[in-house]
Amino acid sequence: MKQGSAVHKALEDEVHITVPIETTKKEDSWGLRIWNICQGLKTLRQTGRTRELEIWGTVGGELVNGIIDELSYECPDPKYEEAQKAKAVRLRWLSGCIIVLSTYGRCTMASGMGMMTW
Numbered sequence: 050m051k052q053g054s055a056v057h058k059a060l061e062d063e064v065h066i067t068v069p070i071e072t073t074k075k076e077d078s079w080g081l082r083i084w085n086i087c088q089g090l091k092t093l094r095q096t097g098r099t100r101e102l103e104i105w106g107t108v109g110g111e112l113v114n115g116i117i118d119e120l121s122y123e124c125p126d127p128k129y130e131e132a133q134k135a136k137a138v139r140l141r142w143l144s145g146c147i148i149v150l151s152t153y154g155r156c157t158m159a160s161g162m163g164m165m166t167w
Contacts, residue, residue, distance in 0.1 A: 061100045064092060097122045
C-alpha cells in the first residue's frame with residue numbers, strides 16, 4: 050500500500066507543486082478539497098493534463114465521490130482510440146453518460162440509471 054501511495058505521489062508531482070497546509074477545522078479541510086479541485090481543473094485547462102482530481106456527483110440519487118488518477122485531453126493509447134472511432138455508431142446510445150476509463154483496464158459508465166463497471 051505504501052509503495053502504491055509513493056508511486057501516485059511521484060506521478061502527481063510531475064503535474065502539480067504540492068504545498069503542505071495544516072488545517073484545524075473541518076470547514077478548512079473541506080475548503081482545501083474544493084480548492085484542490087479548482088486547481089486541478091485549472092491545470093487541466095492550462096496544460097491539457099491533471100492528476101489525482103477528486104470528483105463528486107450523484108448516481109441513482111446517491112452521493113458518490115472518487116479520485117481520477119489522470120485526466121487529459123488526449124487518449125494515451127492511439128490504437129484504442131481508433132478502435133473506439135470504428136465502434137462509434139454502436140456506442141451512440143451512451144451519449145449523455147459519463148464514461149471513465151481507468152489505468153487498470155476497467156471502464157465505468159454513470160448515467161441517470163445507475164453505474165456499470167466492466
